[in-house]
Amino acid sequence: MKQLDNLDVDSFDYRFGHDAFKQILLTAPVAITITDTMGNILMVNPCFTEITGYSEDELVGKNCSILSYKTTPENVYNNLWATISNGDHWQGQLINKKKSGDLYIADISISGFRNENGESFYYAIHKDITEKVQLQTQQKNQSAMFEAVLNSAPIAIALIDSNNKVLLSNKLYQDLTTNLGEPPIQLLRKYLKFDHGYDSIDAFMGTKQKHSQGIHINSTHSSIDRWFDAAFAKIPVTDTAAEAYFHPTDEFYTVVGITERTKEKRHLEERRVNAIKLMASDNKYVHAMQEAMMATLHQLQGPFNMIESAVNMLKKTITLAPV
Incomplete structure (x- = not known):
């Protein structure tokens, strides 16, 4: 007998009844479907009809392919059916189409089970992750743009x-x-x-x-x-x-x-050094000019002295001459 937290299924059914399972299924905050082994829908809960826009009557008896959309690669479906047909659990993403024609990204988890008569069925849990994926894509785009701005x-x-x-x-x-x-x-x-x-x-x-x-x-x-x-x-x-x-x-x-x-x-330092050199060069030029002027004045001093002596002698001569 399969156990559930140390409580066997028969004991659980005796204590809570089949209605408990049905109530959990109907009030679950995630979309749930039960299908036969061919993928024909046998049951959906209200959350599933809310996501897809279809009513329960529009879904029950239809194949789950009613939600399929062509942009999902064929190999994804092949892998899905190969996995669950082998009795294994499958989880992945599909592009589904709502009744309105709007597309959404469905994160789906599918497992098989058997009833008391040994009949095989599949139950699937659906999550509409469109907004989550869009947000992740936006964040990825923003990250790429931020990195581009940062590197520029x-x-x-x-x-x-x-x-x-x-x-x-x-x-x-x-x-x-x-x-x-x-x-x-x-x-x-x-x-x-x-x-x-x-x-x-x-x-x-x-x-x-x-x-x-x-x-x-x-x-x-x-x-x-x-x-x-x-x-x-x-x-x-x-x-x-x-x-x-x-x-x-x-x-x-x-x-x-x-x-x-x-x-x-370095440029400022070069300018400072060049300015100092220019100042030093200017100082040398001024000093050289001063020395040249002093030498010229010195050379002119002799003639000036001679002229001054001649003038003085001329004054004396004029003074001594008879009237």
Whole structure:
């Protein structure tokens, strides 16, 4: 005798009666059908008629193929019938058509059973998962678009949790990781620790929602100094763990944007050096002009002295001449 939670079927029937099974079937929140071995519908529950739009009278006696639609591949049906014909359980998705002509994606679970007379039947549980699949597809599309936008950004971007674990990153971040020889987040943490005394990015952020910091590092692949600007922004997220279902808690993720400023820094440094050189060059030119002028003045001083002496002598001569 088949057991059900240590209670045999006869005992269950004696205690609850056949009406209990019928009541469970009719009030089940999922669509249920019972068919013969040829797929002819013998019974449907109200949830099934609600999903398909057909009444019970329109379905009973009809083959379950009344719901089939041509976009379901033939090999799916072949696999279905081969599985249940062998006495195995089958579960999969079919494209079905409602009475209105609207299509829906049905997640179907089919198993066989026998009655007291040994006759074979199938019972199937149907779920309309159209909205679920559409939502998953939309999320997949949004994820693809988000990834495309993220990878087209002109800066390296990473999303980290409170433990500084990188949850996602764009291509520039990954390229920068390869170029630097280690993850940029790790280099940021080292910089904040050694230069500012912060043990983590979260500690560096404190209560601020946004923060920024200029970073100067040396690459492990090169001795060349490199400069970066890092921008930080906190994002509140809700804990998705099962134990947090009744007591949801919020934590913060941090978006980190990294822009390399090495070329700009070197360009500015070159301009500063050139300006100093130009100033030094200008000073040398002015100094040279001064020396040239002094030399010219010195050379002119002799004739000026001679002229002055001649004038003085002429004055004396005029003074001594008889009237």
